[in-house]
Amino acid sequence: MYLNRIYKNFRLTISIISALLLFFIVTLKAGNTLTIFSVLLDLVAITLLFSLSVQIKEYIRINKISFLSLTFAVAVILGILLMSIWTAQMFMDNLVQKLNAEFSVFSFASNVVGIIYFCIFAFGLTFVFVVLKEFYYSKRIKYNPIYFQLLIFFGILSALSFTIFQEINKAVSTAFMVVTILLIVKNSFGISWIAFLNKKEKYKLLLISLAITVLASVLVGYSADVSLHSETLKSYSTGFNTIALLILIYSLVYFGVLFFTVLFHLPTAEAFDRKAEEVSSLHLFSTLINQVIDFDELADTITDLTRKVSSADASWIVMKNGNTYETISQKNISEKDITEINNYLLYSGECKNLTKAKICSIDKSSVKSKLSEHLSSVIISPLKTQTEVKGYLLAARKSGLLFYDDEAKAINAFSEYASIALENSRLLKESIEKERLEKELDVAREMQRKLLPANDPKFSELHISSIFIPAFEVGGDFFDYYTDKENEFSFIIGDVAGKGISAAFVMAEVKGIFESLSKILASPKEILVKANRILSRTLHCKNFVSALYGKINFITSEFEFARAGHCPALLIRNGEIIKYQPKGLALGLDYTESFSENLDDLKIKLQKNDTLIFYTDGITESKNQLNEDFGDERFLKTIKINLNKDINQIAREIISEVSIFANNSTQYDDITLLILRWNKN
Amino acid sequence: MAEFNTTLKEQGDISIIKLKGYLDAHTAPVLENKFNELINNNKYKIVVDFQDLAYISSAGLGVFMAYIEKVRENQGDIKLASMSDKVYNIFDLLGFPLLYEIFKTEEEAIRKFSE
Numbered sequence: 133m134y135l136n137r138i139y140k141n142f143r144l145t146i147s148i149i150s151a152l153l154l155f156f157i158v159t160l161k162a163g164n165t166l167t168i169f170s171v172l173l174d175l176v177a178i179t180l181l182f183s184l185s186v187q188i189k190e191y192i193r194i195n196k197i198s199f200l201s202l203t204f205a206v207a208v209i210l211g212i213l214l215m216s217i218w219t220a221q222m223f224m225d226n227l228v229q230k231l232n233a234e235f236s237v238f239s240f241a242s243n244v245v246g247i248i249y250f251c252i253f254a255f256g257l258t259f260v261f262v263v264l265k266e267f268y269y270s271k272r273i274k275y276n277p278i279y280f281q282l283l284i285f286f287g288i289l290s291a292l293s294f295t296i297f298q299e300i301n302k303a304v305s306t307a308f309m310v311v312t313i314l315l316i317v318k319n320s321f322g323i324s325w326i327a328f329l330n331k332k333e334k335y336k337l338l339l340i341s342l343a344i345t346v347l348a349s350v351l352v353g354y355s356a357d358v359s360l361h362s363e364t365l366k367s368y369s370t371g372f373n374t375i376a377l378l379i380l381i382y383s384l385v386y387f388g389v390l391f392f393t394v395l396f397h398l399p400t401a402e403a404f405d406r407k408a409e410e411v412s413s414l415h416l417f418s419t420l421i422n423q424v425i426d427f428d429e430l431a432d433t434i435t436d437l438t439r440k441v442s443s444a445d446a447s448w449i450v451m452k453n454g455n456t457y458e459t460i461s462q463k464n465i466s467e468k469d470i471t472e473i474n475n476y477l478l479y480s481g482e483c484k485n486l487t488k489a490k491i492c493s494i495d496k497s498s499v500k501s502k503l504s505e506h507l508s509s510v511i512i513s514p515l516k517t518q519t520e521v522k523g524y525l526l527a528a529r530k531s532g533l534l535f536y537d538d539e540a541k542a543i544n545a546f547s548e549y550a551s552i553a554l555e556n557s558r559l560l561k562e563s564i565e566k567e568r569l570e571k572e573l574d575v576a577r578e579m580q581r582k583l584l585p586a587n588d589p590k591f592s593e594l595h596i597s598s599i600f601i602p603a604f605e606v607g608g609d610f611f612d613y614y615t616d617k618e619n620e621f622s623f624i625i626g627d628v629a630g631k632g633i634s635a636a637f638v639m640a641e642v643k644g645i646f647e648s649l650s651k652i653l654a655s656p657k658e659i660l661v662k663a664n665r666i667l668s669r670t671l672h673c674k675n676f677v678s679a680l681y682g683k684i685n686f687i688t689s690e691f692e693f694a695r696a697g698h699c700p701a702l703l704i705r706n707g708e709i710i711k712y713q714p715k716g717l718a719l720g721l722d723y724t725e726s727f728s729e730n731l732d733d734l735k736i737k738l739q740k741n742d743t744l745i746f747y748t749d750g751i752t753e754s755k756n757q758l759n760e761d762f763g764d765e766r767f768l769k770t771i772k773i774n775l776n777k778d779i780n781q782i783a784r785e786i787i788s789e790v791s792i793f794a795n796n797s798t799q800y801d802d803i804t805l806l807i808l809r810w811n812k813n
Numbered sequence: 814m815a816e817f818n819t820t821l822k823e824q825g826d827i828s829i830i831k832l833k834g835y836l837d838a839h840t841a842p843v844l845e846n847k848f849n850e851l852i853n854n855n856k857y858k859i860v861v862d863f864q865d866l867a868y869i870s871s872a873g874l875g876v877f878m879a880y881i882e883k884v885r886e887n888q889g890d891i892k893l894a895s896m897s898d899k900v901y902n903i904f905d906l907l908g909f910p911l912l913y914e915i916f917k918t919e920e921e922a923i924r925k926f927s928e
Contacts, residue, residue, distance in 0.1 A: 605838075629871030631838045674879035676871070678907060697907035717908030721878065730911055749871075749903075759835075759867075761899075800837070801870075 143183045150180035151254075154368050155247045159240060170295045174371030177254070178288060181375065184258040192266060199270070199325055200333050202263045203340045206383065209256045210347035216252055217354050217361045250368045257379045264382055270325045279319050286312040287378050291371030312378055320386040323393050330408070331401035334394050341391040348384035355380055406443055410542050413437045414549065427557045431461035434525065434550045439463055441546055442511060442539045444527035449515070449550075450474060451523035465505065465528065472502045477512055478524065486521070489513035489544035491535045509534045513547035517555050525550055576606040576636040583643055589615050593686045593812040597779040599787055601750075601803040608635035608677075609748045609802035610643050614650040619686045622650050625806050626679030626698060627748045629718075634675070641670065642677055642719075656681040656694040657733040660719065664696070668723040676720035680746055684738070689812060691736045691744065697721070699752070702745040702768075703736065704775050709768055712736070738810040743779065745771065750803035754790045762793050779807040816840075819847050827858045827926050829919060833865040836873035844873070848880045857889020860922040864895040869903055877913065890914070894922040 153176045161169045192202065268280050290308035297304050329337060354361045355377040365373040397404075416437070431449050438447040446465035450457040457478055459470055476499040477483045477492060494500050495508040507528040515523045525547040529535060580602060588596040598611060608628025615621055624646045628638045645666050649659045659681050667677070680701060682693035693701060697718025703710040714732035721727075747767075754762040766789065774785040783805055790803065817840035822829040828851050836844060851859060861877075863869075877891060884891055894916040896904065904910060916922040 627871065629875050631872060672879075673882060674875035676875065676878060676907070678871075699906065713906075715908075717911060721908060721912060726911065730908065753868075753870075761868075 143187050146183040147180055147187070150176050150183065151247060151251055154180070154250065155243060158246070158368055159243050167296065170370055171292070173369045174292055174295050177369035177372040178291070178375075180254055181258050181261075181372070184255060185262050188259050188262045189266075192262065199267070200329065200336060200340075202266065203337060203344070203387075206260050206263050206387075207340050207344045207347065209259055210344060210351060210383070213253060213256045214347060214351060214354075216249065217351075220249060220364065221360055246364055246367065249364055250372075253365060253376060254372070257376050260383050261379045264379075264386055267323070267325065267386070268319055279315060283312060283315040283319055286315060287375060288371075290378065291374040294374045295370045309374070309378075313381060316378070316382045316385055320382070320389045323386075323390055326390070326394055326397060327404065328408075330405050331398075334398055334401050338391065338394045338398070341387040341394060344387040345384060345391055348380050348387065352377065352380045352384055406441075410441045413441050414545065427554070427561055428461070430553055430557050432463075434546075434553070435461040435463045438525060438527050438543065438546060438550075441542050442527045442535065443529070444511070444535075445530045446505070446507065447525070447527040449523060449525050450478070451515075452521070457523070460523075465507075469503050469505055469507065472499050473507070473510060473526070473528070475499070477510065477526075483512050483524070486512065486514045486524075487516075489540040489547065491537075491540050493534055506530050511535050511540055511543050513540075513543045515547055515551040515554060517551060522551065522555070572633065573606050576633050577602055580606060580610075580636050580639065583640055584611060585613055589613055589621070591621065591686070593810065594621060594684060595779055595809040595811060597783045597807045599783045599803070599805045601787065601799070603631075603750070603799045603802050605631045605800075606633065606636045607631055607750070607802035608639045609750060609804040610639045611746075611804055611806055612643055612646060614647070616651060620683060621686070622656075622681070622683045623746075623806065624650075624679060624681050625746045625748065625804060626677055626696075627750075627802075627804075629674075629676045629678075631801075634672075638671065638675055638677065642667070642679070646679075646681070654683075655733065656683055656692055657728075657731055660694050660696045660716070660731060661728045664719045664723065664727050667720050671720040676718045678718045682744075682746070684808070684810075686812070689738045689810065691738050691810075692733065694731055694733050696731065699747055699749055702747075702771070704743040704745070704771065705739060705741075707775060709771060709775075738812075740810060740813050742810040743775065743782070744808040744810075746806040746808075748802065748804040750799075750801035751786065751790055751805060753801060754794050754803070755797050755800065756793050757795055757797050762790055766793065779809045783807050817843055819844060821847065821851075824923060826856070827860060827923055828856045829860045829862055829923070831862040831865065835868045836866060836876075837868070837870035838872035841872050841876050844876045845879070848876065852880065852883060855887075857884045857887040858926050859884065859889065859891045860919060860926075861891060861893050862895050862919045863893060863897070863900055864919075866897070866900055869900050871907075874904070874907065874909065877909075881912070890926070892916060892922040892925060894919045 154173060157169065157173055157176065161173075197205075265280065269277070286308055290305060290312050293305040293308050326334065326337065355365075355373065356362075362373055365376060435447045435449055438444065446463060446469075448462035448465055448470055449460050450470075451460050452458075457474055459467065462470060473494065476494065476497060483490060483492070490512055492510045492512060493508065494503075494510055500508070507530055509529045509531075511527045513525045514521045515525055525543065527535075527543060581600075584600055585598070588598050590596075596613070600609065600611070602609075608630065609626070610628070611623065611625040613621070613623050626639075626642060628635045628642065642663070645663050646659065649662055653659045653662060660679065663679070671677075676697070678697040678699070680693060680695045680698040682691060682701070684691050693712075693714075695701070695712075695714050695716040697716055700711045700713035703712060712734060714734045716731045717727055722730075752762055752764055752767055756762075767786070770786050770789045771782065774782045777785070786805060787803070817832070817834035817836055819833070820831045822831065830844070830847055830851075832844070834840070848859075851857075877893075881891055892914045893904075895918055896915060901915070904913075904915065909915075914922070914925065916925065
């Protein structure tokens with residue numbers, strides 16, 4: 133269990149053991165100046181630094197600490213180290229002498245204080261070093277670890293050489309140190325990560341790096357000098373003192389360079405921020421394309437982002453609506469100013485045939501004085517689909533400066549995205565609308581079907597067969613039977629002009645009118661004349677209704693009918709087809725007396741096996757793929773071929789012929805077919 | 814979907830609309846716009862030439878009904894000319910010849926206006 137815990141905290145255990153080792157060796161050494169002790173202490177100190185650095189690095193990685201926070205932490209740590217030095221100077225005057233004195237209670241107590249002091253510096257400087265390493269490896273275009281590895285290598289060499297060769301040849305150690313410092317300088321250039329900070333962060337970094345530079349230079353002073361501080365560290369490890377000095381020099385140089393780099397970057401920080409905004413806006417936009425369903429919301433987002441991308445003061449979108457332009461979204465600009473600028477740029481032909489974003493100065497134009505805001509520069513970019521320009525995206529700026537080319541390019545790219553997004557949104561809206569209309573049509577179709585008789589009535593004297601096939605679009609065909617009167621059967625067949633919901637409503641109204649009139653009036657002509665009069669109150673001038681009202685008297689075998697602009701009645705007698713087309717205007721065409729004067733009533737005495745056929749133009753005007761009509765001729769021919777068959781069979785044959793003729797063409801109009809066969813002598 | 818278009822010709826104070834293609838519920842608004850345009854310009858003497866019209870549906874016929882009253886109120890008229898037999902039969906079936914003057918040629922219709 134305990135071993136497992138040690139394994140888990142392996143690095144921490146090493147650090148603690150190293151610190152304890154340092155403590156014991158210094159206690160045992162007790163003033164002894166043997167080199168072997170010094171080398172041993174250096175090696176333990178390096179081990180301590182290494183184990184600490186691994187832990188700190190891991191901590192930074194796991195917590196994903198930002199670079200700005202790390203820089204701040206470095207400043208704080210350097211501050212703490214400086215405070216430690218000052219505190220040590222105040223209270224620990226005899227520390228070094230006692231540390232290096234013979235073993236005693238005093239030297240032991242000093243050693244306890246000394247090791248804590250040493251550990252603070254070991255931790256602090258390791259932290260600084262790890263941060264510098266992170267900075268070195270971060271966001272480099274070329275990954276080249278060799279210089280940093282060389283730096284560590286020469287750093288350790290100079291540390292050890294000071295211990296080993298200090299007495300023999302100081303020049304070797306100095307040479308190593310010089311090489312290390314040269315590598316430090318080399319590694320301190322090429323700081324690329326600051327480019328990714330925004331303007332505000334750069335200002336903060338400027339202050340922090342200045343503070344670090346000052347702190348590091350003071351600390352370098354303490355470390356390089358023969359002071360209580362450096363002597364204390366040297367008592368534990370001469371090498372560590374050298375490493376500490378090198379790390380402080382590294383941070384001094386690095387943050388010094390950083391300070392100047394940030395200083396030079398500041399003027400371009402705003403531009404960089406804008407570019408970053410552009411990139412993130414474009415990214416945001418590309419995701420928006422597939423997300424935004426609401427057209428107005430999308431237009432608003434586009435205008436908003438446009439303003440941000442181009443650092444414009446105002447932006448708006450206009451869409452073509454016939455020959456005019458309609459503003460669909462605007463930000464920070466009045467309708468009056470939009471109209472003035474549109475008039476100047478769009479209606480004057482200034483931006484005719486625009487294929488990409490254009491920068492226009494309105495500073496010296498006449499329009500400038502008419503504006504309520506002091507706008508002086510406008511970017512106009514077309515919103516185009518594959519085939520046409522649907523509108524324009526515009527952005528305006530108040531300052532006297534014109535927009536730059538790169539801003540125009542950004543707006544251009546932006547408007548291309550915007551066109552796609554707006555088009556997608558429009559198509560989506562259309563398809564939702566279409567779906568809604570289709571549902572409404574379904575309801576209307578169902579309504580139409582319910583208004584028609586569900587079954588054909590049955591009489592011994594008369595056989596009746598009917599077929600109704602609705603078109604894809606709801607139409608206005610109707611038929612109905614009236615069987616209330618004794619010894620009499622009446623029917624109506626008709627067609628309302630036009631299609632869609634309005635035709636379906638008229639049809640429902642007409643059906644109601646005929647149902648009432650059939651109860652109170654006897655003559656087909658009278659019924660049609662009265663129906664026309666009633667319709668004059670409600671029917672729109674471009675609507676009309678063709679209808680044929682028929683009545684069969686079972687006693688007298690008489691068929692009487694009148695036709696108001698409807699397809700003729702067909703009588704099949706003894707193998708011959710007789711067409712009856714008495715005079716008659718469609719309902720709704722004329723509300724004067726002339727309607728009645730031009731409506732003929734016709735009476736036919738029926739004979740056994742007489743077949744009467746009534747139909748709507750949906751049959752004769754059925755189209756094939758070549759747009760040809762089924763026509764009267766084919767219709768009559770089909771009847772002729774099948775006239776000896778049962779009436780249900782005849783109806784089926786007619787519909788089958790029409791279907792074969794139309795093949796896969798859309799059925800544009802309702803088809804209604806009504807066949808009656810007289811069965812009485 | 815079948816095509817439909819109109820061309821407008823002016824001869825003195827008479828406007829001649831030539832129809833071409835298929836006039837049905839979907840294409841009727843094109844003709845409606847034409848009539849609106851003429852009426853807005855106070856042109857009430859209208860000849861409609863059917864020579865190139867292949868088909869007319871009831872919705873197409875409705876367009877003529879929609880404007881005839883307004884045109885006649887302003888001492889004008891809509892005269893129809895050059896119909897194919899097929900188109901004439903549709904007009905005839907509904908009784909339109911009682912309401913409109915239908916001529917064999919466009920010239921006859923124009924001449925009728927000047928009488």
